[in-house]
Amino acid sequence: MTTLSEASFPPGTVITGKWNRSRYTIRKLLGRGANGVVFLVQRGENGKHYALKMGFDPVDLQSEINVLKSFQLQRNHEALRQSGIPSYLKDVDDYAVRGREIPFYVMRYVQGEALHHFIRRQGADWTLLVGLRLLQKLGQLHQAGWVFGDLKPQNVLVSDYGHVELIDYGGVTSIGRSVKQFTEWYDRGYWNAGSRTADASYDVFAFALLLIHIMEADALKALAADGLPQLRNVNQLVRLVERSERLAPFRHWIIRALRGQFQDAGVAAKAWKELMERPVPMRSRSRSGTPRWLINAFALSVILLIGVLIYALRF
Numbered sequence: 092m093t094t095l096s097e098a099s100f101p102p103g104t105v106i107t108g109k110w111n112r113s114r115y116t117i118r119k120l121l122g123r124g125a126n127g128v129v130f131l132v133q134r135g136e137n138g139k140h141y142a143l144k145m146g147f148d149p150v151d152l153q154s155e156i157n158v159l160k161s162f163q164l165q166r167n168h169e170a171l172r173q174s175g176i177p178s179y180l181k182d183v184d185d186y187a188v189r190g191r192e193i194p195f196y197v198m199r200y201v202q203g204e205a206l207h208h209f210i211r212r213q214g215a216d217w218t219l220l221v222g223l224r225l226l227q228k229l230g231q232l233h234q235a236g237w238v239f240g241d242l243k244p245q246n247v248l249v250s251d252y253g254h255v256e257l258i259d260y261g262g263v264t265s266i267g268r269s270v271k272q273f274t275e276w277y278d279r280g281y282w283n284a285g286s287r288t289a290d291a292s293y294d295v296f297a298f299a300l301l302l303i304h305i306m307e308a309d310a311l312k313a314l315a316a317d318g319l320p321q322l323r324n325v326n327q328l329v330r331l332v333e334r335s336e337r338l339a340p341f342r343h344w345i346i347r348a349l350r351g352q353f354q355d356a357g358v359a360a361k362a363w364k365e366l367m368e369r370p371v372p373m374r375s376r377s378r379s380g381t382p383r384w385l386i387n388a389f390a391l392s393v394i395l396l397i398g399v400l401i402y403a404l405r406f
C-alpha cells in the first residue's frame with residue numbers, strides 16, 4: 092500500500108476533494124508536522140492561495156480537524172468575531188489517489204517565517220516588537236475564552252515589519268479544559284510548574300520558554316536533558332534566566348511569567364510595553380544590539396577615511 096510519505100506530490104499536482112469536489116493545485120511544500128504534510132496550494136489553477144494539510148493517519152488528522160471545527164463554531168460567537176482572529180478552516184475532504192483515500196483540510200495561508208528564524212536573521216532587537224505583537228494576539232484569544240496551547244516558535248510566523256500570525260490552531264483549548272496538544276519544552280506541566288488545565292497563564296508561561304529557547308537554546312537543552320523528570324522545576328529555569336546576559340533585559344518579566352504572576356496575555360503585554368519604554372541601554376546588551384546598518388556605515392566611513400588619508404599623504 093502506498094503511504095503518504097512515499098507518495099510524491101510535485102508542484103502542479105491537482106488535488107480534487109472527493110466530497111466537495113473543490114480543486115487545489117499544489118505550488119510547493121510548506122512543511123511537515125507530526126500528523127501530516129502541509130502544501131501551499133491555489134484554488135483551481137490561479138485562485139487564492141491556501142495551506143492544505145494531508146494526514147499521515149486519518150484518526151490523528153480527524154482529531155485535529157475536530158478541534159479546528161469546534162474553534163470555528165465558537166468563532167461565530169460575538170467575542171471571537173470581535174477578537175479579530177480570522178477564520179481559519181476553509182475546507183475538509185478526502186483525496187482519492189492510487190487506491191487509497193487521504194484526508195486533508197484547507198486553511199488560511201499565512202505568509203512569514205518562523206519566529207526563531209526571523210529573530211536570527213533580523214537580530215535580537217526585534218524581540219521587543221515581535222514579542223509585544225505576539226502577546227497581543229494571545230491576549231485576544233484569552234479575552235474570547237480560549238488558550239492557544241501549543242505555542243512554539245514554529246507556530247508563530249513573522250512577516251516583514253514584524254507582523255505576527257499564529258498558525259496551527261490544533262492545540263486551541265477552551266479555558267478550564269485540559270490542554271490536548273503541547274510541545275514538551277514550552278509546557279508548564281513538563282517543568283512541574285503547574286497543571287495542564289487551560290488557563291491564560293499557560294500560554295504566558297509558554298511564551299517565556301519560547302524566549303528562553305530563542306536566546307539561550309543550549310542552556311535550555313542542557314537543563315531539559317539533566318536529571319529526573321520529577322526533579323524538573325521552575326527554580327531551575329529562574330536560575331538560568333538570572334545567569335543569562337542575553338535575557339537580562341527581560342529578566343523580571345520572564346520570572347513573573349514563569350511563576351504564573353500574569354493573569355493573562357493582556358496583562359503580560361502591558362508589563363512588556365514597560366520594557367519597551369525603558370531607555371536604550373537594556374537593549375545594547377543583547378548579542379546583536381548594534382544594528383547591522385550602523386556597523387556597515389561605520390566600516391564604510393573608516394575605509395573612506397583611510398582612502399582620504401592615503402590620497403592626502405601622496406600629495
Ligand SMILES: Nc1ncnc2c1ncn2[C@@H]1O[C@H](COP(=O)(O)OP(=O)(O)OP(=O)(O)O)[C@@H](O)[C@H]1O
Nearest residue numbers: 121122123124125126129142199200201245258259
Ligand atoms: N496556515 C499555514 N500557513 C503557512 N504555513 C503553514 C501553515 N500551516 C502550516 N504551515 C507550515 O507547515 C509546517 C508544518 O505544519 P504543521 O502544523 O503540520 O506542523 P507543526 O506545527 O510543525 O508540528 P505539529 O503539528 O506536529 O505540532 C509549519 O511549520 C509551517 O511552516
